[in-house]
Every structure is written in C-alpha cells, then in structure tokens.
Amino acid sequence: MKTLLLVDDEDDPRNITKWHLENLGFVIECARSAEDALALFDPRIHDLVVTDNSMSGMTGAEMAHIIKIRSPSTPVIMFTGQPPEDRSCLDVVILRSSSILDLQDGINRLLAAR
Numbered sequence: 001m002k003t004l005l006l007v008d009d010e011d012d013p014r015n016i017t018k019w020h021l022e023n024l025g026f027v028i029e030c031a032r033s034a035e036d037a038l039a040l041f042d043p044r045i046h047d048l049v050v051t052d053n054s055m056s057g058m059t060g061a062e063m064a065h066i067i068k069i070r071s072p073s074t075p076v077i078m079f080t081g082q083p084p085e086d087r088s089c090l091d092v093v094i095l096r097s098s099s100i101l102d103l104q105d106g107i108n109r110l111l112a113a114r
Helices: 011-023 034-040 060-070 100-113
Strands: 003-007 027-031 048-051 076-080 092-095
Touching: 003 011, 003 034, 011 027, 011 100, 027 034, 034 048, 034 060, 048 060, 048 100, 060 076, 076 100, 092 100
Parallel strands: 003 027, 003 048, 048 076, 076 092
Antiparallel strands: none
8 A cells, every 4th residue: 555645734625635545545644734744754654745735834846845855756746726837846736626536647657657
C-alpha cells in the first residue's frame, strides 16, 4: 500500500478527498497546513504528496519547493481551484473541478514512474 500526505487547510475538501483516496486503496496522512505537512513529511513513509495551493500561511507551491529540496524524487500533485503561475516544483496540477478519477490517474502515473 502506498502512503500519501494530503495537505489542505479546509476540512470538507480534505476529508472528502481523503475518503475517496482511502477507498481507492491508499493510506492517507493529513495535514491542515503546509507548515504541519513539512513537520510530518518523511520521504521514507510518504510515497507522494497531494496539496492544495491556497492556504493560510505558506502556499502549497512554497511547500512543494521545500519538499523537493528535501526529497527531489518525491512526487507532488497539486489538486486545487487556484493553481500557481510557477509550477516548477509540481509534478502534476489537477483542477479541483476535475473528477477524483483524474486525481487517481495522476497519482497512479507518478507512482508507476518511481
């Protein structure tokens, strides 16, 4: 089983996404902020990071930059309604208006490439 770190400061979207991903067979660890996610992140445990961008404090894009410094091989997917202009630290960007199956497809493609 693959373990994903899911980062979103809004409870409803985070809980819905967590529920869907768990039903797809992933183990999900959640964080309510980029700062909390960085404290939890361990590349030996987390196979992939899924994050929103617009969060209070540090954005998802800023967090992705730090994750890539710590672990360049860890894939980061942004699942958001407001993607950043600079996507250089993101492996995939999926608009939140997309189907959860699009998120699943992105996750599966990145995990298969590892």
